[in-house]
Amino acid sequence: MRAVIYARYSSENQRAASIEDQTRNCRRRAEAEGWAVVREYADAAMTGSDSKRPQYQAMIAAALRGEFDVLLLDDLSRLTRDSVEQEQTIRRLEFHGLRIVATSDGYDSQSKARKVHRSVKGLMNEIFLDDLRDKTHRGLAGQALKGYWCGGKPYGFKLKPILDSTQRDAYGQPARIGTVLEIDPDQAAVVRYIYERFVDGASYTVIAAELNGRNVPSPGSTWRRKTRRCGGWMNSAVRVIVRNPLYTGRVRWNVSQFVRDPDTGQHKRRRRPQADWHQFQEETLRIVSDEMFDRAKMRTQDRSNPSKRLKSGFRAKYLLSGLLVCGACDAHYVLADERSYACSSRLNGGVHACANRIRIRRDVVERAILDPVRQDLLSPDRVQAMAAEMQRQYVRSVEASQARSTALPRELQELDARLDRLRERLRTGDPDMEPDEIRAAIEGRAEAAGAC
Structure with missing residues (x-):
């Protein structure tokens, strides 16, 4: 086998x-x-x-x-x-x-x-x-209550390990008992620039394009990618930064959790009750003022019109969502508006993220893909051939079922034949022995054979 x-x-x-x-x-x-x-x-x-x-x-x-x-x-x-x-x-x-x-x-x-x-x-x-x-989670909660940072590295900060010289790790070095954040001066300057441009009226996409034009490393530029396109700024990264209260020194932990969707298998973020949050103010982590953050927050609320979310590619689902790929940067083509697809890197990061400015009309590309399907796969000849193949598969399935039924133990088949002969002899009135006796004997042996 x-x-x-x-x-x-x-x-x-x-x-x-x-x-x-x-x-x-x-x-x-x-x-x-x-x-x-x-x-x-x-x-x-x-x-x-x-x-x-x-x-x-x-x-x-x-x-x-x-x-x-x-x-x-x-x-x-x-x-x-x-x-x-x-x-x-x-x-x-x-x-x-x-x-x-x-x-x-x-x-x-x-x-x-x-x-x-x-x-x-x-x-x-x-x-x-x-x-x-x-x-x-319980271990992380203990670290958070001690004032240590329990997440990944947020843009604008560095991770600083806290060592205990009285303890040793497996390599004989001072043991790390926790991690705290400290401001990264270079990245903090970029954060301030983002907030200033945003409250002045620049869009997420414009800010991302400006940063890409200045060759500023993005938050994800150091990721070990396998399939991702460029490491430039996307408007989604700008959006996350202008909404994060950490830049005012407000530290929060246990705000949300990831739960698995049983239908798709994907993990989705779900906010926890506010009573479960752990939060405190740490002024040494402040990068922007409360006034600047509040102004940015007001602008994000003004921009929360659902009809303007198509460019992200996250909300709307269309026939070719996730299937079209940009030949210049390998990013997905997403719906730029109601009528056309465009490169998501170009939409979200500007010309410096991707030079491909070609847009494809939605009706044209869908027709180009669907017409061959209708003409070839759904042609009358193909439909007839598929129907014939389905019929052949059904016949083979029935024949296989019949073959399994005929593969019963030979003794059981012989007993079935004897029962048929018994019925015929009883009908003609010529039994060799009492009918009840014959029937009981044969059916008893049939049950024994069927149990094998």
Whole structure:
């Protein structure tokens, strides 16, 4: 039988060798069973609650294509730590005839107790993740109450580690007991410029274009990107800065949380009740005055007309949303207005973010894509061919069902034939023995054969 191995570990703080350990356990089981391992899939430093793991999705796609017969895991938690996702995935794989074996926790999809086993294991895995999340949040709350910074590095500031010389880390150096913010003078000057230009009437896009024109590094210019286009300023970065009270020295923590949408699998930010917030004023972090921040806030409220949000590409969903790509910078084309698409980098960051100023009429590009579909895929000949193929698939399915029904134990088929002959002899009045006796004997043997 053909087997594949799926392995995973959760965070960058865990050992990369964990993948090798899991794979070794699975290969040992495959050798013991005589299975041929045809491929290995592994997701490194990815949480089990994320269903969009690339290798996980590749493994499922291969399973649905019938490329292997057995899925080997070290334990079920490597597959997923979401009990709903676990049940849906296992049912899909079992429906396609696959066997799932977890070497460490003993799960086997051919076991009679498999449903109880995976239900209990799935619940335990999900509770583990919830407990880990609560412990992490509790630890961060303790740091926040001590006045330490618990988030990432906001633009305009530096992260300063606080060391305790009486404690040592794993490398013998003074242990870091927390992190605080301190102002970055160069970036703070950019923040003040953004506020000044914004309250003077400049738009987010104009400010972003000006910063790009001056070659000012953006907040994301140091990110380790794999697919993102340029590292220039976008109007979204300007918008975040002019709305952040941290620049007035107002420190807030536990304001929001990310929750997973069960329909899309995406994590969305949700604001917590204000009673749960932890906030305090730290004047050493002030970059702009309260007056400047309030003026910017008033202007952001004036700009909150929903009809003006199309340029962001976040609100409206259209036929080609997320499918068109700029040939100059690889950014997505988004709806610039009701009638045309344009490069999002050009819209949000100006000419210095992307030199491509071409706009495409929405009706033209949609017609260019849909017309070939109508002419080729939905032509009468193609529709007739698809209908014929569907009919052939249905016939094959019926034939396969009939083949399974004829594959009953031979003895059971013979007993069915004897029952037919018995009915005929009873009808003609020529039984060899009492009818009730004959019927009871044959039906008893039929039940025994059917239970095999």
